[in-house]
Amino acid sequence: MESLESLFQPGQVSTRAETKAAYSRDASRIQGPCQGVVWPETVDDVVRLAQWAAETGIDLVPRGAGTGLCGGATPQNSIVVDSSCLRKIGARDVQSKMVVVDAGIPLDQFNRTLRPDGLFFPVIPGSHRSATIGGMIATNAAGLHAVRYGRMSDWVEEVVVVDGKGEVQRLSAGDRKVFAGREGITGMVLQATLRLTEIPKSRSLTLFSFEHLADMLEQVKQLKTNSALSALEYLNPHAAALVGWTARHCVLAEYHSAEGEIRDPAEMANLWGARESLSARLTQAGFPISEDPQFPPETLEDNLDWLTVQNIPVFGHLGVGILHPRFLREDARIAELYYRVSASGGQISGEHGMGLKKRQWASEALKAEVLALKRQFDPQHIFNRGKLC
């Protein structure tokens, strides 16, 4: 570790016991041994670090806010590379609605700086207070407004990445397969050029609740034809009861118009607050395992019915078919869920990624893709070794 410390300023490296403990896991609570943490401040810092890793054979784990839910930022005898000192926001081009940002900027902070120009970045995961742009690119995050705005890869024009060969790559949107959703296995994203959009003139909400799934899905079909729709979030009876809503199938619909029933900002904030508190509340209620399957629309009824009959709490981004069923620590039904996803033609990871948690479920096609990318960008498996598959 002395050779590592000699490469940086004293405050940029820590191998203290308290640092290693605090960085031993992410929000998934999947834990692994951490050998130390580096806080790079420049692209050059990461280049030097990658060269050091190649020489020593110790792998590097890029980390944003550590809100990931599948152990992607969990070290395995690794050095964690924390982006929290990379927070510059470049001048924005209001005309073309573009901005260059450092990877470590937290989403809410970023959006606060855009507000005076009437602009915002619309990919908003439930972890928006903390999640970083780099982590969101690496996981190709979707989130609360995916039904209107899609996911990260739809909004990234260019990224600057330091790859496993210690080379600086400038990759454009056409190369998104190299970085978006690759969970840091091709290198560390340090900067991104992002597209922005205008803040809507008005917002409103309606909270629907249904006895029967079929009725709910019929309503959802109709809602999705509404061009003002900006969110379509689902809570099953189990999850709804936990936040004090009627224990039925609930749908929270947000509109970029005044047509929703709830227009009072405080009331809307309350409803969103309840929805966003669910993840942590369910962990505390004994359901710490968060899954994120994405189902095709025609298979939703059958699968939602199965989950509810199993007494599994579920919430999620119904508008794009991404659900978050929550499971007990050791729960045999997770395997059953994955079989159902596969039989339905869905994805086992709709937005959280594979990390350490789901790597044994990676398909042969994904493994082949990862191997090809590793050969090209990280032949010595320096970045996020053993993650994704």
Added chain:
Amino acid sequence: MLIDLTENPACTECGLCREVCPVFQIQRQEEYSPRGRAILGSAGIQTLVFYQCTLCRTCRVVCPVGHDPGGEIIRAGLISAGIETEANQMMIANIRQYGNPFGPLAEGELPKTLTCC
């Protein structure tokens, strides 16, 4: 390895509180974030990191499960274990001896040193 809920039952480790913490804003290191402190506390790690908390409880306001960082209780435990910063020792001694954290002060005299933890 997935840790058991009983290892850190009060904090779900979601990380949503990081950015509101004034100390994390300066240090930018996870061990100074409310989540980091909760992890250290649950692992029984006794460290001076706990003195770098303003006890403001802003983290509790945004925490979806209302986790209280309990800085005072943790510090009381540290002091019993003899883990204390020099500044804290001096501040307590001053309060005990002079009734204020600054040390001897004449009537109307402004303090020249601000001793904090």
